[in-house]
Amino acid sequence: MLSENKALVRWPAPAKLNLCLHITGRRPDGYHNLQTLFQLLNYCDYLTVSSSESGQITLQAPTPGVADDDNLVVRAARALQAATGCALGATLSIDKRIPMGGGLGGGSSNAATALVALNYLWQTGLSLPHLAEIGLQLGADVPVFVMGQTAWAEGVGEQLTPVPMPQNWYLVVTPNCHVSTAEIFSHKGLTRDTPNITVAAFLEQGGQNDCQALVVKLHPQVRQVIDWLNQFGAAQMTGTGASVYCAFATAEAAQSVLCILPKQWQGFVAQAVNISPLHSLLQQIDDTGA
Numbered sequence: 001m002l003s004e005n006k007a008l009v010r011w012p013a014p015a016k017l018n019l020c021l022h023i024t025g026r027r028p029d030g031y032h033n034l035q036t037l038f039q040l041l042n043y044c045d046y047l048t049v050s051s052s053e054s055g056q057i058t059l060q061a062p063t064p065g066v067a068d069d070d071n072l073v074v075r076a077a078r079a080l081q082a083a084t085g086c087a088l089g090a091t092l093s094i095d096k097r098i099p100m101g102g103g104l105g106g107g108s109s110n111a112a113t114a115l116v117a118l119n120y121l122w123q124t125g126l127s128l129p130h131l132a133e134i135g136l137q138l139g140a141d142v143p144v145f146v147m148g149q150t151a152w153a154e155g156v157g158e159q160l161t162p163v164p165m166p167q168n169w170y171l172v173v174t175p176n177c178h179v180s181t182a183e184i185f186s187h188k189g190l191t192r193d194t195p196n197i198t199v200a201a202f203l204e205q206g207g208q209n210d211c212q213a214l215v216v217k218l219h220p221q222v223r224q225v226i227d228w229l230n231q232f233g234a235a236q237m238t239g240t241g242a243s244v245y246c247a248f249a250t251a252e253a254a255q256s257v258l259c260i261l262p263k264q265w266q267g268f269v270a271q272a273v274n275i276s277p278l279h280s281l282l283q284q285i286d287d288t289g290a
């Protein structure tokens with residue numbers, strides 16, 4: 001099926017939540033060492049990708065606010081060409097559903113899906129760890145999406161240990177404000193000295209988001225979302241914000257809160273998954289021998 005209709009395949013690029021985000025130090029290159037639990041969700045952007053003989057990388061429609069040459073899927077495709085010497089080109093399109101700049105990893109996930117899909121379509125044969133290494137040059141969040149499992153992460157997010165987590169339902173709410181990841185990480189008010197913990201300690205006690213206290217000071221809207229969601233459970237920010245999430249035991253419970261979400265915010269309900277929808281698709285392709 002896939003071999004006949006490769007151009008029609010919708011390659012999923014899932015969102016992630018950081019179930020904790022501990023900043024444990026600053027490296028000489030300015031990046032921060034962290035400990036985080038990357039929880040993958042079944043809420044996705046979708047890419048269509050087709051291979052071409054031209055060698056050109058073309059985006060069918062621009063992502064709002066992003067120049068095509070800066071688009072992470074274009075950069076991912078060029079990085080794969082450079083790493084493999086592949087002379088083939090590609091035409092890509094992105095069906096965007098994940099709020100941008102929300103700490104949900106949409107851009108990084110798009111890049112990871114482009115790497116995985118093109119590695120398949122171009123038959124460049126790189127392993128997932130090799131693709132993750134290429135992805136790390138594009139962003140600290142790309143490797144987890146390439147590897148495709150909910151995981152405990154250390155380093156800048158590239159040292160991954162898969163950890164199966166309960167398949168909770170999450171309501172994710174994004175206020176109408178933009179938080180710059182670079183601005184938060186370079187701010188003097190950021191807590192950067194949280195002691196390292198073990199995965200076992202996290203699983204027992206949970207953890208906090210070290211960026212949250214700073215972000216709510218700089219962006220009162222994020223505080224408003226947290227206060228509102230706290231009525232229904234323990235709300236926490238993901239990444240450097242601005243999105244905030246709250247766990248629910250059932251889809252119905254999460255959905256009923258989404259129904260009364262104040263109109264100035266956007267939200268979606270998603271289920272936690274331990275295997276990325278992208279990798280479930282790859283498995284399906286392997287199983288059918290397409």
Ligand SMILES: C[C@](O)(CO)[C@H](O)COP(=O)(O)OP(=O)(O)OC[C@H]1O[C@@H](n2ccc(N)nc2=O)[C@H](O)[C@@H]1O
Nearest residue numbers: 018030031032108139140141156157181182185239240
């Ligand atoms: C905060 C997280 O979302 C947690 O999942 C990620 O670590 C951010 O990952 P990302 O968006 O892929 O970040 P990148 O595009 O690599 O970096 C954006 C900017 O954030 C800062 N940055 C990012 C990650 C990190 N571990 N330390 C940093 O100091 C750097 O100044 C960098 O210029």
Ligand SMILES: Nc1ncnc2c1ncn2[C@@H]1O[C@H](COP(=O)(O)OP(=O)(O)OP(=O)(O)O)[C@@H](O)[C@H]1O
Nearest residue numbers: 071072100101102103104105106107108110141239
């Ligand atoms: N395909 C893409 N999709 C979304 N953003 C992109 C894309 N390509 C480049 N970008 C740029 O990357 C920035 C970060 O996008 P993204 O949606 O990944 O943010 P984020 O969810 O806050 O990331 P993180 O969780 O890694 O902090 C955007 O503001 C945009 O300028």
